[in-house]
Amino acid sequence: MNAVNDSGCHWDPYDPKYFSNPYPAWARLREEAPLYYNKQYDFYAVSRYEDVERGLFDRDTFISGRGGILEIIKQNVPIPPGVFIFEDPPLHTMHRSLLTRVFTPKKMNALEPQIRAFCAKALDPLVEGGRFNFIDDLGAEMPLRVIGMLLGIPEEDLKSVQARVNENLRTEPGKAGDYSDHSFVGEGYEEYLDWRVKNPSDDLMTELLNVEFTDETGTNRKLTRDEILIFINIIAGAGNETTNRLIGWTGKVLAEHPDQRRQIYENRALIPQAIEELLRFEPPGPSVGRYVAKDTEFHGQKVPAGSAILCLVGSANRDERKFVNGETFDIHRARVPHLTFGYGFHSCLGNALARIEGRIALDELLNRFPEWDVDLDNAYLSSTSTVRGWETLPAYTPKAGKASVHAAAPVAEAAAAPGGESWKMTLKTPMGPQDMVMSITRDGNSFSGRIESPMGSENVTGGKIDGDTLSWTMEVTKPAKIKLSFEVKVDGDNMTGNAKLGMFGKAALTGHRV
């Protein structure tokens, strides 16, 4: 037997169909194609617990030095030294051991009062209204502030750091991400680093500046500026994205299991095991890539050197061979270690921080909202090669009820002003179709006006008319600060075209005159 996908099961990491619920496909892979080969993207995948564990642990066969993300491995993206998540020994051993000293459980647990304060600040204003958003209000706030505090990034700059991280990570639905011009160096962190050189504190940045170690050549030295910038870039990215997703899954999964939520509410000692079960059930990072450095075998089938392989952590975590009723969420299940933080030498350095943040977030949520429902009609999953989770997840208490007027409500059709024209348009964005109404006034070869959309009311800028082609730009701040560049063709009362969404790719646009 050599064809490993001859049973006909299929999984595509970029297809939104699988992205929204990969579990049925993974369950089939575990049973029918424990070593799966995807011809279209030319990669292997293992889905059973013991195979995933081996893929993560055997670092001589499954190396990290070519990247841990499928696209990075396939596109052969050059990785500078210091990107410790994508390194092999001896460099990896050296960089990692430096950072383990910085991220000890003891140090992370000491952050509890600050983490609680960040949660309180985020959640207190929402208690009265009874409506909140697991991501916008908490997941995108608290972990960011914690990592900002660790790195010594001023509060007012945090959001722009977050926006940059998001742009770096996000991919277009249905497509592989393009990492060809990916920068690993922490651009934009230089000024904080330089400031810390002159103003030492007790934060992580200072610790990185002062740490001394023996490098691979046997030289005793401190970290270089570039190494520190790369470390910071990785730490800021990891700290922002992953716990955010854990908080989102906490909201979604516990809303669907109110009996278990009530048990946790009544007995907070259950929180640590509830967080472990959430991490197992919905891992924020469901797959990890490796480069196969030498020929190997799974289940009697060969995987040749030079292949890319994905270790499906999200599948391993539900493998019935290891977890009884693996597809069931049960905070009382017998403790079997999940692989969400990985296994072995590349396991998550921030696991202690993620755990303490997740536990405190749940505790502080329950203190204010013993019960909630999630508004899945107005929630959406984000699409990235590395994390899977909610991009926005509105919730409400039973008393407050579902929000009646929501951002996704259709935009009222507005009549054109005298001398002007009005267009109702639909933009197919990665987060679903967005309706908007544009009201403009022509002036020779240019035009001006406004666009009303659920994201707000924004000015049309740089409006140009070239025959039947209209082009313009618009800046939005939600869900991220991006500049949209439109180009459409008008044909009578209809328009078709597209908009470039900053770093997020292109979205198709259709519209009609109103």
Add this chain to the structure above:
Amino acid sequence: MAKITYIEFDGSEHVVNVEPGCTLMQGAKDNNIPGILADCGGCCICGTCHVYIEPAWRARLATRTEIEKATIEFSTDVEPHSRLACQIKITEELDGLIVRMPESQ
């Protein structure tokens, strides 16, 4: 069964019987012995099942593996005879083993 003595930092002793095949960490968790967190459940990734091996037993344990060496960097107050309890498999030969806990994990 192997008789294992876990001594907390404050000196409290817990003597329990642990089934061979279990790890030293599981032996503590199954018997609700405080002082060992084992957050990761035995994956050797968190460093929160740190113990000190009593002198008489040090030579009788297999040496630390590479992964244990890497992960023990997470632990606090590490000494030459520090070990991660999840990496020590209990055997009949370890009957009588005595370990001490650090002040905190």
